[in-house]
Amino acid sequence: MPTYTIGAEQIPSQSHIAIENNDGTITAKHAKITVINQTELWIEDNKSTNGTFVNGMRIKAIAVKRGDIVQLAQHNITPNISKIFDNNVIIIGEAFKKHIESLTKIHMNYQQNMIKIKRDHAIKTNGIRTVISLIFAGGSYAVSKQFGVTNALGSVATILGGTIGYLISSKEIPDEKINILNKKFQQEYTCPACKASLGQTVPKFLEQNGHGCTRFRPF
Numbered sequence: 001m002p003t004y005t006i007g008a009e010q011i012p013s014q015s016h017i018a019i020e021n022n023d024g025t026i027t028a029k030h031a032k033i034t035v036i037n038q039t040e041l042w043i044e045d046n047k048s049t050n051g052t053f054v055n056g057m058r059i060k061a062i063a064v065k066r067g068d069i070v071q072l073a074q075h076n077i078t079p080n081i082s083k084i085f086d087n088n089v090i091i092i093g094e095a096f097k098k099h100i101e102s103l104t105k106i107h108m109n110y111q112q113n114m115i116k117i118k119r120d121h122a123i124k125t126n127g128i129r130t131v132i133s134l135i136f137a138g139g140s141y142a143v144s145k146q147f148g149v150t151n152a153l154g155s156v157a158t159i160l161g162g163t164i165g166y167l168i169s170s171k172e173i174p175d176e177k178i179n180i181l182n183k184k185f186q187q188e189y190t191c192p193a194c195k196a197s198l199g200q201t202v203p204k205f206l207e208q209n210g211h212g213c214t215r216f217r218p219f
């Protein structure tokens, strides 16, 4: 079980939680915390000067659940306690399967939306190309008529005009919608335990292997 000290001492360590903005009332290693399981921590006052409080009661040692108000002297450290719970969440078995289901939905929606954006974009681009091609073709036809060129020459000019119009309009138009979609996907497609982005890992792979962290895995 992970154990921590918590207090005013500002030396960064895996096993110490430093409380900043201290006014001198918090002791260096004010309290000790032991993770019992995902829903309970054990907190023990470490002979502090100003005491440790849980839900307003000064304590020597007590079990703490998520949502309990924890104070070192007058300082509310409940957010730090929530973080300890978050860092010790383990998602395995049935809960893992449920999360894989919702991640699969997120991944499917992403792919479907990407296809839709690209299809709409193609329709739009081709539409513009057709319009520009027609304008060029029409222009060429008008010019050849003006100069009284023969029908055959006029047709060649019309086709040429259309082709030039098509080439001019065939440049790729960057699509802001794709950027927005990618950003949203990055935010939603994350590990429910460690919150890391799952990148391009497909759900089928996740289902069998997890994504590398030990807190979100099949068993």
Ligand SMILES: [Zn+2]
Binding pocket: 191, 192, 193, 194, 195, 196, 211, 213, 214, 215, 216
């Ligand atoms: Zn993870």
